[in-house]
Amino acid sequence: MAGFAQTTINKLNQVYDRWLPKLPTEVNVRNVLIFSVLALLCIGSIMVASASMPYAERMHENPFHYVLRHGISIVVALGAAVIAYRVPLNTWFNNTFFLWIVTIALLAAVLLVGTEVNGSKRWIRVAGFTLQASEVAKVMMAIFTADYVVRRAEEVRNNIKGLIRLAVIMAVTVGLVIAEPDLGATVVIALTMLGVFFLAGAPLIQFGIAFGAIIAAFVFLVVFEPYRFERLMSFSNPWNDPLGVGYQLSNALMAFGRGEWVGVGLGHSIQKMSYLPEAHTDFMLAVLGEEFGFLGILVVLCLSFAMLIACIKIGHRALKNQYLRAGYLAYGISIIFLLQIMVNAGMNMGMLPTKGLTLPFISYGGSSLIMCAVMVSLILKIEASTHEINPSREESNF
DSSP: OHHHHHHHHHHHHHHHHHHSOOOOTTSOHHHHHHHHHHHHHHHHHHHHHHHHHHHHHHHHSOTTHHHHHHHHHHHHHHHHHHHHHHSOHHHHHTTHHHHHHHHHHHHHHHHHHOEEETTEEEEEEETTEEEEHHHHHHHHHHHHHHHHHHHTHHHHHHOHHHHHHHHHHHHHHHHHHHTTTOHHHHHHHHHHHHHHHHHTTOOHHHHHHHHHHHHHHHHHHHHTSHHHHHHHHHTTOGGGSTTTTTHHHHHHHHHHHHHTTTOSOTTOOSTTTTTSTTTTTTTHHHHHHHHHHHHHHHHHHHHHHHHHHHHHHHHHHHHHTTOHHHHHHHHHHHHHHHHHHHHHHHHHTTSSOOOOOOOTTTSOOHHHHHHHHHHHHHHHHHHHHTTTSOHHHHHTTO
C-alpha cells in the first residue's frame, strides 16, 4: 500500500509544482499564513465597524452593538485557536468517531431547540451567544475524512466499500444540515469530503459516481424548492425583480459600481444605510468594494489566496514527509477556505446565486470566525509537527 500512497503524493507534487506560485526560499510559509490572517482580521474588524453601525443603531439603538460582539468573538476565537493548537494532532485523529457523534448531536440539537432566523434553524443560543453547528461540522468532517482515507486506505483505493462507508457518513451529516436548511454549508461539507477522498487516491470512476450523485442531489434540492429556484434564476439578471428576489444582488452591484477603482472612502458607503440588508454579514465584500473600490477588493482577495496557498504548501510538505493524515487535513481545510472565498466573492459580484457563506476573517459571524481560527491553528500545528513525525509510524497504517 505504500506504493499507492507514494503515487498519490507524486501526483500532488506535480500539480503543486506546475500550478502553485513559488515562494522565495527565505520566506517562511508560517509567517505568510500568520501575516495574511492577521491582515484579514484587521481589515474585517474595520469593515464590520463601518458596515454594521447604521444597522446596529436602527435595530439595537447602539451603533457599537456588533462591533463589541465582534471583539468578543475575536477573543473567544483566539482562545479556541490556542486550545486547538495545544491538543496533539493524534488526539484529533484517534477520536474521529467521537467527534462525528458530537457533530451529529449538535446538528440534531439545532433542529430541536435551535433559534429560527429568516426561516432557517441554524443557531443554538448559549449564554446570550449563538453557535452555528454547521460551522463546527465543516471542521469536524475534514478531520474525520483525513483520518478515514488513511485508516481505510485499502478500501478507498481498491474497493467500492470505501466510497459506500464514507457516503453513509456524509449523507447522515449533510442530511441534518440541509434540514435546517443550509444549502451552502451542505455543499462545502460534501465537496470537502469528496475532495479529500479523491486526493487520497480513490479511483476516478468512484470519484465520478460520487460527484455525479452530489450534483444530482444539488439539482433536486434547488429545482424542487421554489425559493432556491428563484434565487438561482435571479442571479443571472437581478434587475428583472430588483425589489424582490433580486434585491440583495442588485444593491450589491450598485455598491461595486459606486466604488469604481479606489472607492468613496471609509464610512461613506450608501448601500449599508439599510439598502443592502445586513451588509456586515454575507455582503461585506460589496460594502468594502464601495468604500475602497477595486483596489480594496484586490488586496483582500490577494491576502485570502496568500493564506490559502500557505495552507496548501503546508499540506504538501506534510505529505512529502509521509505525515498523511495531517497532509490530507491541511488539504481539506484548504478546500473549505477555497469554497468559501470563491462562493462569497462570486455571489457578491453576481457570478453565483446568493448563499449564506461568510468570507473568512472578513464577514461578521462569531461561529465562522472561531472555526476559521481553529482551522488556521490546526494548519500551524501541522506545520510544527511535520518535522517531528516518524515516517515509518504513519506508513504502518496501510
